[in-house]
Amino acid sequence: MNEVLLILGMFLVTFSVRYVLFGVAGKVRFPPWLTTGLSFVPPAVLTAIIVPAVLLPRGELWLRADNPWLLAGVFAALVSFWRRDLLTTIVAGMLCFMLLRFGFGF
Amino acid sequence: MNCNVMNQDNASVKRREMLDGAKATIPLIIGAIPFGIIFGTLAGPSGLSALGAIAMSVFVYAGSAQFIALGLLAAGAAVPVIIATTFVVNLRHILYAANLVPKVGHLSHRWRVMMAFGLTDETFAAVSNRFLLQDNTEHAHWFYLGSWLAMYGNWVLCTALGIALGELFPDMTDWGLDFAMSVTFIGMVVPYLKSKPMWGAVIVSGAIAMATIGMPHKLGLMVAALCGISTGLSMHLLLKRQSVSETAHE
Numbered sequence: 001m002n003e004v005l006l007i008l009g010m011f012l013v014t015f016s017v018r019y020v021l022f023g024v025a026g027k028v029r030f031p032p033w034l035t036t037g038l039s040f041v042p043p044a045v046l047t048a049i050i051v052p053a054v055l056l057p058r059g060e061l062w063l064r065a066d067n068p069w070l071l072a073g074v075f076a077a078l079v080s081f082w083r084r085d086l087l088t089t090i091v092a093g094m095l096c097f098m099l100l101r102f103g104f105g106f
Numbered sequence: 107m108n109c110n111v112m113n114q115d116n117a118s119v120k121r122r123e124m125l126d127g128a129k130a131t132i133p134l135i136i137g138a139i140p141f142g143i144i145f146g147t148l149a150g151p152s153g154l155s156a157l158g159a160i161a162m163s164v165f166v167y168a169g170s171a172q173f174i175a176l177g178l179l180a181a182g183a184a185v186p187v188i189i190a191t192t193f194v195v196n197l198r199h200i201l202y203a204a205n206l207v208p209k210v211g212h213l214s215h216r217w218r219v220m221m222a223f224g225l226t227d228e229t230f231a232a233v234s235n236r237f238l239l240q241d242n243t244e245h246a247h248w249f250y251l252g253s254w255l256a257m258y259g260n261w262v263l264c265t266a267l268g269i270a271l272g273e274l275f276p277d278m279t280d281w282g283l284d285f286a287m288s289v290t291f292i293g294m295v296v297p298y299l300k301s302k303p304m305w306g307a308v309i310v311s312g313a314i315a316m317a318t319i320g321m322p323h324k325l326g327l328m329v330a331a332l333c334g335i336s337t338g339l340s341m342h343l344l345l346k347r348q349s350v351s352e353t354a355h356e
Contacts, residue, residue, distance in 0.1 A: 001160075002185060003154065003155060003157075003158040004159075005128050005185055006175070006185050006188060006189070007158065007161050007162050007165055007166060008129055008165075009165040009172065009185065009186075009188075009189035009192075010165075010168075010172075010175065010188070010189055010192045010343070011165040011166050013189055013190075013192050013193040013196065013262065014166050014167070014168045014171065014192060014193075014196050014199075014257070015223060017193065017196045017197055017199050018171075018178065018196070018199045018203060018222040018223065018225040019203075019218075019222035019223075020200065020203070021200060021203040021204055022203055022206075022207060022210065022218040022219070022221055022222040023208045023218065023222075024207075025277045033339065033343070034204075034338060035204075036343075037188045037335055037338075037339040038201050038204050038205055040303070040304065040307040040334065040335045040338035040339060041176065041198060041201035041202075041335055042198070042201070042202065042227070042230070042231075042295075042298070042302060043295045043298040043299070043307060043334075044307045044308065044311040044330070044331045044332075044334030044335050044338065045198040045201075045306050045311075045327070045331040046227070046291040046294055046295050047291075047295055047311045047315070047330075047334065048311045048312065048314070048315035048327045048330035048331045048334065049287075049288075049291060049295060049315075049327065050288050050291045050292060050295070050312070051311075051312035051313075051315045051316055052315050052316060052319055052326075053284070053288045054285075054288055056318065056319065057282065057284070057285075063332070065302065068282070068285075069282070069285055069288065072285060072289070073285075073288055073289070073292060073354065074156075076289045076292045076293065077190075077292050077296055079298070080292060080293050080296035081262075081296055081299075084296070084297055085133075086133040086134065086137075086231075086290075086293040086294065087132070087133035087136060089289065089292065089293035090133060090136055090137045090286075090289050090290055090293055091136070092283075093289035093292065093293070094140070094285070094286060094289055097282070097285045097289070101281075101282055
């Protein structure tokens with residue numbers, strides 16, 4: 001029962017947030033500064049998720065050269081700058097991570 | 107006859123758009139596979155039933171919020187707290203929607219409900235070139251549908267697979283497959299980094315995310331993002347003013 005409430009609640013808030021602008025589509029116009037501001041949203045939000053995830057993968061700060069999340073994350077960023085290709089980045093980053101973690105036992 | 111030909115052409119355009127949409131989503135699906143599997147494996151140990159995990163992927167369909175919900179469930183958080191956190195974590199979707207809505211005014215309400223339900227980081231990343239950089243967006247919603255169906259089907263399937271694997275290999279949660287989410291997001295952020303304001307936004311956002319790590323209910327995420335966005339926007343406006351005044355002096 002609790003799970004039903006949890007999932008129903010999560011569905012309602014998630015869908016509402018996603019739907020509200022689609023519901024009024026075309027009837028709201030954004031000023032140029034807002035449109036520019038919005039272009040910064042995805043990189044800003046995603047970075048705010050990534051940085052703690054690679055620096056605190058186990059819930060505590062792990063700022064050392066034996067943190068595979070951090071090393072593979074930096075490696076993936078370098079690959080991404082070099083190739084600008086999402087699939088290459090994901091595959092290279094995951095391979096690097098697996099190698100560090102299971103090959104070298106980090 | 108003429109009308110028939112046109113309908114056929116139309117149908118093939120739609121089919122091609124859907125296929126292209128699914129294809130554009132393939133790299134993101136590959137990133138989401140371990141992400142969905144690890145969600146499924148973590149559900150049981152966090153206190154969510156197998157049916158609950160599937161239902162969450164089917165109805166909520168929001169990867170990072172689902173992960174955070176598991177973390178909160180494991181920590182014994184109350185249902186209203188988890189729902190409020192979901193709201194905060196998913197607020198970013200309003201901003202994705204804002205980028206897309208100028209292109210959907212001609213669509214029926216049903217289409218817009220579908221697009222809203224299917225709006226994820228991944229589908230936004232996959233469709234944004236199609237919607238924002240190409241001129242002819244009359245049939246782009248079929249592209250979106252293709253992306254959504256591929257992403258959604260994969261997410262639900264991987265959740266189920268993860269539940270099964272979690273029962274087979276109980277120590278899988280230690281493998282660190284959560285890195286799949288980070289690496290996917292890294293690959294999505296880097297292409298944005300082409301201007302000083304973008305760099306400013308990302309650096310400030312990352313730094314504030316670390317500084318606010320202790321804030322309750324993952325609120326630091328929203329604070330960090332807002333600081334990053336304000337930095338980027340301020341830098342953009344300052345640089346623009348500078349270049350305008352330089353042109354005026356010439």
